[in-house]
Amino acid sequence: MSSHTILDDLIARLPEKPVPVRSVLVGAHWTAVCSTACGLATTVMGGGCHNHENVVRNVGHLHEKSAQELAAFALSDNPIEAGIGVAAINSLLVPDESRAVLLNASEVLMKKGAGKNVALVGHFPFIPRLRTAVGNLWVLELHPTGDDYPAASAADLIPRADIVAITASALINHTLDDLLGLCRPGVDVLILGPSTPLSPVLFEHGATIIAGSRVADESAVLHAIGQGAIFQQVTGVRLLAFTRPGDAPV
Missing domain, CATH: 3.30.390.100 (Enolase-like; domain 1)
Incomplete structure (x- = not known):
């Protein structure tokens, strides 16, 4: 690493x-x-x-x-x-899309998290569906609401998780390195969200799956985000997932 x-x-x-x-x-x-x-x-x-x-x-x-x-x-x-x-x-970044799977990160988490402890850093719209599909779901947030845990709980919860999923927004607030350092060796670690750099660098730092986006229709994307769109309102984007080289595909 x-x-x-x-x-x-x-x-x-x-x-x-x-x-x-x-x-x-x-x-x-x-x-x-x-x-x-x-x-x-x-x-x-x-x-x-x-x-x-x-x-x-x-x-x-x-x-x-x-x-x-x-x-x-x-x-x-x-x-x-x-x-x-x-x-x-x-x-x-120009990733090799021939190695990618057209897959939403929530599908990966539901498949791999069945019956397991899942730590999710960041509040995503798929959380209600994920709760019904996994064993325990611990959602960590800087600004917790509802059943979320505060970010300070990361040091306690992430080492206990069988699967860890971290929003790539943690790159922006410079917490991603520390969060990855809390993950137990051998667990699945996902970096997810449209901010995710589709780069092998993330695998070198401990990620096992990276799930991000590629803009296919630049004009449509710029119009939408320039008018205040949340990601669910943005068209012209492909969701791609990459597995760490040598690992089984997702």
């Missing part, structure tokens, strides 16, 4: 030749950066309404930078900038 952070390794593996940015869009729920492809990431505002602490550098000129320059924003403590950075990383 690498001694560098996941973001360090992702950025280090990007193409050296600068790639122009075609557009940058920060929507209410999703951020998009278009370069080689259109990359997505969760928009994490942080704070309350009109939070003036999260001022984005060079705003209005981001499209004049290279995608690699924007990718470095992923290291920022400003969550909006970090989201732009992760979207830029995703815009530069």
Whole structure:
């Protein structure tokens, strides 16, 4: 496993030749950066309404930078900038889709989690269905509601889980490395959500399955997220899952 952070390794593996940015869009729920492809990431505002602490550098000129320059924003403590950075990383990745399965991560969790303890970091719309399909479901959230557990419970619950699923938004708030470090050796570990970089780097850091998205219709996606769409309202995106090389396919 690498001694560098996941973001360090992702950025280090990007193409050296600068790639122009075609557009940058920060929507209410999703951020998009278009370069080689259109990359997505969760928009994490942080704070309350009109939070003036999260001022984005060079705003209005981001499209004049290279995608690699924007990718470095992923290291920022400003969550909006970090989201732009992760979207830029995703815009530069060209995964081998012949190795992918067209599959929603919730299907993987329901199949593998039957009768088992499942820890899920992040609140996803499929949680009610997942609860009926698995043994125990522990949902960890920064802002818990209902039956959620607070993020501070991760150190207690994740080591007890047979399957761990972590939102790729944890890359944006820089908690993914620590969360992966809590997983027991040998358990299935999924990184999921449209922010997920479809890169082997995640396997090197302990993931066994990565489940993310590829934009097929850039215009449709930009129109939707620019008008405040949640992901269920976005069309023109394919959901793809990759298994760690050498493991049985999902």
